[in-house]
Amino acid sequence: MSIRIGILGYGNLGRGVESAIAHNEDMELVGVFTRRNPENVKVRTAGVKVLEASELEHMQDQIDVLVLCGGSATDLPAQTPKYAADYNVVDSFDTHARIPEHFADVDAAAKKGGKIGIISCGWDPGMFSLNRLYANCILPEGQDYTFWGKGVSQGHSDAVRRIEGVKDARQYTIPVPEALDAVRSGKNPELTTRQKHTRECFVVAKEGADLAKIEEEIKTMPNYFADYDTTVHFISEEEMKRDHSGLPHGGCVIRTGVTGMDNEHKHVIEYNLKLDSNPEFTGSVIVAYARAAYRMSKEGMSGCKTVFDIAPAYLSSRSAEDLRAHLL
Amino acid sequence: MSIRIGILGYGNLGRGVESAIAHNEDMELVGVFTRRNPENVKVRTAGVKVLEASELEHMQDQIDVLVLCGGSATDLPAQTPKYAADYNVVDSFDTHARIPEHFADVDAAAKKGGKIGIISCGWDPGMFSLNRLYANCILPEGQDYTFWGKGVSQGHSDAVRRIEGVKDARQYTIPVPEALDAVRSGKNPELTTRQKHTRECFVVAKEGADLAKIEEEIKTMPNYFADYDTTVHFISEEEMKRDHSGLPHGGCVIRTGVTGMDNEHKHVIEYNLKLDSNPEFTGSVIVAYARAAYRMSKEGMSGCKTVFDIAPAYLSSRSAEDLRAHLL
Numbered sequence: 322m323s324i325r326i327g328i329l330g331y332g333n334l335g336r337g338v339e340s341a342i343a344h345n346e347d348m349e350l351v352g353v354f355t356r357r358n359p360e361n362v363k364v365r366t367a368g369v370k371v372l373e374a375s376e377l378e379h380m381q382d383q384i385d386v387l388v389l390c391g392g393s394a395t396d397l398p399a400q401t402p403k404y405a406a407d408y409n410v411v412d413s414f415d416t417h418a419r420i421p422e423h424f425a426d427v428d429a430a431a432k433k434g435g436k437i438g439i440i441s442c443g444w445d446p447g448m449f450s451l452n453r454l455y456a457n458c459i460l461p462e463g464q465d466y467t468f469w470g471k472g473v474s475q476g477h478s479d480a481v482r483r484i485e486g487v488k489d490a491r492q493y494t495i496p497v498p499e500a501l502d503a504v505r506s507g508k509n510p511e512l513t514t515r516q517k518h519t520r521e522c523f524v525v526a527k528e529g530a531d532l533a534k535i536e537e538e539i540k541t542m543p544n545y546f547a548d549y550d551t552t553v554h555f556i557s558e559e560e561m562k563r564d565h566s567g568l569p570h571g572g573c574v575i576r577t578g579v580t581g582m583d584n585e586h587k588h589v590i591e592y593n594l595k596l597d598s599n600p601e602f603t604g605s606v607i608v609a610y611a612r613a614a615y616r617m618s619k620e621g622m623s624g625c626k627t628v629f630d631i632a633p634a635y636l637s638s639r640s641a642e643d644l645r646a647h648l649l
Numbered sequence: 650m651s652i653r654i655g656i657l658g659y660g661n662l663g664r665g666v667e668s669a670i671a672h673n674e675d676m677e678l679v680g681v682f683t684r685r686n687p688e689n690v691k692v693r694t695a696g697v698k699v700l701e702a703s704e705l706e707h708m709q710d711q712i713d714v715l716v717l718c719g720g721s722a723t724d725l726p727a728q729t730p731k732y733a734a735d736y737n738v739v740d741s742f743d744t745h746a747r748i749p750e751h752f753a754d755v756d757a758a759a760k761k762g763g764k765i766g767i768i769s770c771g772w773d774p775g776m777f778s779l780n781r782l783y784a785n786c787i788l789p790e791g792q793d794y795t796f797w798g799k800g801v802s803q804g805h806s807d808a809v810r811r812i813e814g815v816k817d818a819r820q821y822t823i824p825v826p827e828a829l830d831a832v833r834s835g836k837n838p839e840l841t842t843r844q845k846h847t848r849e850c851f852v853v854a855k856e857g858a859d860l861a862k863i864e865e866e867i868k869t870m871p872n873y874f875a876d877y878d879t880t881v882h883f884i885s886e887e888e889m890k891r892d893h894s895g896l897p898h899g900g901c902v903i904r905t906g907v908t909g910m911d912n913e914h915k916h917v918i919e920y921n922l923k924l925d926s927n928p929e930f931t932g933s934v935i936v937a938y939a940r941a942a943y944r945m946s947k948e949g950m951s952g953c954k955t956v957f958d959i960a961p962a963y964l965s966s967r968s969a970e971d972l973r974a975h976l977l
Contacts, residue, residue, distance in 0.1 A: 337908075339910075340908055340909050340910050341908065343910060344789050344790055344908065345789055346789075365910050366910075417977070420973055420974065420977055421970065421973055421974050424973055441977055446977045448783070448787075450976055450977045451783070451961055452920075453976045454961050454962070454964070454965060454972060454976050455776070455779070455961060455964065457965070457976065458937040458940075458961075458964035458965050459776075459930070459933045459934050459937055460933060461672050461673055461674075462672055505923075507923075580665075580668055580669065580672065580925075580926060580929035580930060580932075580933055581668050581926065581929055582667075582668050582671060582693050582694075585925075586924075586925035586926040586929055587925050588922070588923065588924050588925060588926075588930050589921075589922070589923040590921075590922055591919075591920070591921040591922075591923075592780075592919070592920050592921075593917075593918075593919040593920075593921065594916070594917070594918055594919075595833075595835075595916065595917040595919075596914075596916050597908075597913075597914035597915050597916060598908060598909065598914040598916075601908035601909055601914055602787070602908060602916055604908075605787045605788060605908055606787050609786040609787055612786075627973060627977055628961070628977075629960065629961050629962040629969070629972055629973070629976075629977065630960050630961075630962055630969070631960055631961075632957065632958050632959055632960045633779055633782050633783060633786075633956070633957050633958075633959075633961075634782070634957040634958055636782070636783065636786035637782060637785070637786050641957070641958070642749065644782060644957055645748055645749060645752055645955060645957070646748065646749050648778055648781045648782050648785065648957075649745070649748055649769055649774045649778045649955055649956075649957065
């Protein structure tokens, strides 16, 4: 019998989860739930219904795991605890500073409902977190580095779009090659924000807009750009559509550390992702953890879990014997 | 209170485990156990006793986890089940084909004794296996690649040493850069053994030995060299000591795969290790899993486990709250 998945929220991530389900033979998409008018939402999986979110009030028997694809700012802090009382859920909550609070809320609800709630699932937080943890445990004396990109940052693109005179914008985060080389060589450099990443913006300006003013506003924007070397390119709408319609991303987590009775040996552990589609990859991680939620729930577990709490074998549809014989 | 570790077998790996214990503040080395005469074994940790292996018959109260540092060919198949009946144990059993059988033997003994037995721990099997598993679960449609090196293969070095006229030898396994590039670019190449790795041998010949014959014997040796492009260098004993006394190693696990309703997006996941000391890094992984064995045992679990069965948080000395707040 398939694992029956529901998706709440059908933006980029919801579509990424839908595509991931299509790649996993033991899973089935039961329905896409939306707060919009379902008639205006068109999904890509044949035969799958789009339903109002309110339908989730009485579909507990039809869904094994509900994947929550809302935003971390306002959607998930309310949605994940709410639905964890009735469903096994997985979210991709990524406001690092608020994770402890979110965990507590989801844990209380999930325990009360006897369900599993997996939070902060994706690649960062998610696979990058896992690799930070494993590498820290193996090399207790060392240094962590995380680089993002080259890839589109949606938050930064949105920030540029909010500037007066900007019609559309896309922002790429790019690791500085010299910084990456220095880290990989084991030199343990101390790197400032500016030394680690550069930012590149492609902007479609409205007719008659003051380009110099837009560029200045981008480059001096606090938090988002002021601490970085930023390049701004003004392009046409056609160029934007032709060259920048994808959502590629990636990056790497590197830990360098020492072993030996006199710290005489250096080691470099690197986990590296190159992703053509950020939301589809994130959706693929989430779906693997949805399988884990289903299996842990079947075994009678409940409460909030993160990638740290879940034995890797739970992510796989293959038996423990098969995994040991072929992947160990 | 510290986690009290015993080491059985004091070769390269035993010394690597000893060094790893010194880097973990919550651990303490109780003793090194040997089948040799303890008087002939000198350990590097101040105050630590070297004892005969037979002493393990009555030290159950003094050791929380026993790390088994013997070889996979004959030592571990007997030792790990034997000691798993009385101790939480960790080994680095690496004969891939015999893992199912070894698992069954250790599982039966550990369950009977109410202990945890972790097998096949290190980097391959170990961290490489974990990364194969995670990447397979995230990208079910894709292809796996494992490259080893550049690094010293002890098995291949030993094979060269057994050739008549050879006094000493060191063999390096080297990934072919073009193959690595093709894999990383997402081209999904089909690669033969010869296309993936080359082998480089440094040989000290005995006086008067027939160098051409040694080189020919190496290059045509079945299983070890015949399927590879191999280079042989004859060097002096001084050069061997000066340039080849380390045991560096490393390599990478790469999975490339597709997502999207039409498989339109490619992704590359890479886990990469560059190690100055193979035995010390392996020892560091083993010691992190020794902590997991201790904690799982404290929680009342028993039986044989592999890296697939162990939730990552068990490897860390930090609390779940701390991990969520700082590493997620």
